[in-house]
Amino acid sequence: MQNIETDRLLLRNFSEKDAESMLEYLSNPRVNCFLGDKISTWEEAISNANKKSEDDSYIAVCLKDGGDLIGELFTMKEEPDTYNVGWNFNQKYEGKGYASESAKALLQYLFEQQGARRVYAYVEDDNYRSQKLCERLGMRKEGCFLEFISFTKYEDGTPKYENTFQYAILKKEWLETANR
Template sequence: MIIETEHLIIRDFQEKDAVGLLEYLSHPRVNCFVSERLCSEESALAYISNTPKELLRYAVCLKEDDFIIGDVFALREEADTFNVGWHFNQRFEGKGLAHEAATEFLDYLFREAGARRIYGFVEDDNLRSKRLCERLGMRYEGCMKEFISFVCHPDGTPRYEDTCIYAVLNKEWKNNKNR
């Protein structure tokens, strides 16, 4: 799969992506990705080669030099429903690149993968991801209080996260694109 945008290429992962992947996943900025922390180029290569078959996961690269700056992913939960997410390198924030990539990825899921509904979970304190969902036209559907724990407090007890849900239907996506 290859999607080209004005500034980006969204494509399958390649071995050369290991260095860039390590750069942004060596210290995941949100707790839900703590289990994906990478500590070496070898672990980044393993991450690339061990993508579960049911997960659509693609590298987001700069068009000018094909350097990976993030990734987008989706899990098909029902025949027509996808749970989506993304990681982006902090070094490239504030340039609209995450919005550009996520817009094209969601469009791909609606057009090519038969999505009727796309939703994402966002930790309540992840303001950048919440804003991205809103810019994409995703509707805030609610916040589950103390929904899940990814990390522990210093005393070893679980730290539960408040988790928001954002979603968009295919018909809403089409209406938003026509405006």
């Protein structure tokens, strides 16, 4: 992936040097969908950073000033021209607009350079911050999938299924809002 710069951020490929920062935010996932990404050791962090460094669908979000890794974006292409996107940020950087700034840059990149026609995101019904982010990006809520997927279990061992919203935006809608 080519680097993308915003006013305050640099979006780039991951590298092994990101392991320490990854350990900080992936050791205690706050949203159930990231429980599968949980890491607990330095070795797991290095392995995770190296794995993501070889995959352009994972994008490191770093502060331009200092280069600190503060979170990540991810994409999954569905042929021919649709992308599923998501994000995961270190809690200590919340409330500063970094998720919005980086996600907006990602959507612009997907629409203008990767030929995306449609971009969508899945968001759990209790993840209010991501719902608000989707709305700030101009995405519309298309529906709610009841008991859509399970990332964790109840104390009795049965799966806990998440209600999940789908948000989406078309390129023509993105261009309309970008030109306002």
